[in-house]
Amino acid sequence: MTTQDAPIADASGRPADEPGSGPTRAGGRFDRLRSIRIAGLGAVFVLFVIAGAVLAPERFLTLNNLYNILLQASVIGIVTIGLTFVILGGGIDLSVGSLVALAGVVAAAPFAQDGGVLAMVAIALAVGALAGLVNGALIAYGRVVAFITTLAMLTTARGLAIRVTDSRPFIISEDAFNTLGTDRLLGVPIPVYFFLAVAVLGWVLLNRTTFGRRTVAIGGNAEASRLAGIDVKRHTMLLYVLSGVLSGLAAVLISAQLTTGSASVGIGYELDAIAAVIIGGASLSGGRGTVVGSVLGILTLTVLANIFALLLIPSDVRQIVQGVIIVVAVLLQGRSRSS
């Protein structure tokens, strides 16, 4: 037999005998391959920024506008981090936008406002967690397909949000709460700090903890993970709880920003977040994706929206361009099924 001495080429055609020289961490070569992809995505992002600076020189490269971009990216960015984990684990969560609305209106309801800022934040996170738990339990233990479960949650949560507000948004008079969305610290809007913190914690969770490792293993091969003794169902459920909690946090920030609990916020968040995760290099079938990629994905989409707004180009054109970008990103990353 030839296998012992002949070099075997792997999927990318590299000979097998090439000794690795990566860091002595278990991820090694993948981290490097991923870094190349992320560097590519980073380069595209920088190109967009340069394009903005060239096309709208007076307005784009101002500190205020850059803060504005970051602020806009923050709420949807937090949702995107949660969705990144769900997608890495082989699932999908379509309900995130509706959960933002539901958590936002419950937290802004008069009874919650009576409890003060801490109660409002806790309620928002709890509503998100609970809805995520329902999603996760149905998917992991009830064996309902994730797409269907979270699609049902999308409409149910939206309906509940409208019912809670009785179609009239709650005005938030708790100033300490509104500060979270409207104030600045060292000139930077507060939600940006939250986004940064969630991104950093998300990166740590994915790359440095057993939770992250299990997520990737389950998304890559659920049966192998199960036979290695991992509780796949419980972990899958937790991924949806995580996504729900982060939707709750996004709800706090958007409600505080608007000083209103409205049932009509977050519409379409799920689509933008999925787009960002995909642009960021994740595979919708699970097992592949990065937090850094997803952050770059959402920043790219936000910068694009900002440039188009500054140039007074109608949003329909932006939507068309966004669609093209998604497809081009996926094609450039060469993520065909065979690779």
Place this chain on the structure above:
Amino acid sequence: MGSLAGEPTSLLAMRGITKRWPGVRALDGVDFAVTAGEVHCLLGQNGAGKSTLIKVLAGAIAPDEGEVVWNGQPVALTSPTDALRLGIATIYQELDLVPWMSVAENVALGHEPRRGPFVRRREAADRARRLLADLGHGDLPVDREVALLSPANAQIVSIARALSHDARLIVMDEPSAVLTADEVDTLFRLIGRLTERGVAVVYISHRLAEIRRIGNRVTVLKDGQVVARGLDAAATQTAELVRLMTGRTVAYDFPDRPAAPPAQAGAPLLRVRGLGRARAFTDVSFDLHPGEILGIAGLVGSGRSELLRAVFGAERADTGTVELDGRPLRGGTGEAVARGMGMAPEERKSQALVLDQSIARNTTLATMDRYARLGFLDGTREFADAARVLTDLDLRPPDPRRPARALSGGNQQKVVMARWLLRDCRVLLLDEPTRGVDVGAKAEIYALIRDLAAQGRGLVLVSSELPEVLGLADRVLVLHEGRVLTEAPGGVLSESDVLDLILAGARQDRGAEIQEVHP
């Protein structure tokens, strides 16, 4: 190898077909010829290369070497459409019908009678009715959705569809596996009608008795090579066929048995009592002691893999108990692993490895908690441990950073073994540990198995290769159709003893079947 020139009437001749996957030759210079109007049986254990061969024939995978001659003309089968157009139809085990379409729509699928863009539904229905009537099943309602049909009837629809493509060669992959005895009779009558019309049938089955009933000739594959070509099906003894399928094509290199057999006194590590699972195995009991290798011998379909999965908690058993260290196991794979059990499953790629992840991460998949404090992984220590175990097992190439996908079968198996060595588990269940592994690596895995037992671990070994089970196991359980036929010390049973047992068991089963049908 005989000369193919002696078979001028071959409808199909495949010559020197070779297909390599990383690290293994699935097919190694296979010659295969089929004559019009014959039933040619293709035999072989799991992994022998049958599936690969019929996929080549169906145009689903391209061989690396070799040629296919159809009706005297060399042809290139580059897609399933090519094969169908030539008249080669394949009926896979999982029937490839569209469940929520009607019988007529399924028969016409892909070549519907049309007028412009519109399907001529009545003509499609008429055509389906005519084809089914030809097959003696004109009573099948052509407007019924296929999902509502029995497996037997769905199979008939598949055959009708093959005929609607004017198939002249129909490959049937284990068609009898899903059928009752009566339905098998019906299928055989139908195959008789096909061959009368000059259609050739390539018939794959693990039920050896069927081969003598309907086969004209038999070709046996083992380890990707033809070990017997074009045998006369009626004249060849069943025992001979089993010997060909399971026998030695290579010299096995087993390590010496330990001087003293492991003590069977004292408390067993693992105690299995009356374990049963519907349609898989019934009332299986055994003990496993420290330092012991328990072999499970049986043909494909004997329930051996299902048994192993149930013991590990990967599938629920309907009856019976599994005890580890005297305490029952009931919590699924998580509990089994936590309490010191490990399993190397049958299908490494789909059941054991996260192919996109590094070898190191695959190695620590069951132990990552050990390298974590409050959930935070110490990646450096994790990598060092993985690298150490993999070096001990002589992983080649010795780079744990590479993706698991890039490894040969033998080295993938080493990664799975390394996973459980790192876990230091005391009971290891091995399902086909040397499938798709080349000869050199096989010897290494045998030595490893023996080492593990010498360290006081208990091992359960399932293998399609009878010599492997008999050569390694201290005790052998012979399993047939889900029942334990006998349990004996490893040194005592010979290959022919086991085969005799299995064949005797098969005869008993047939007797029982006949009684069930005619009470």
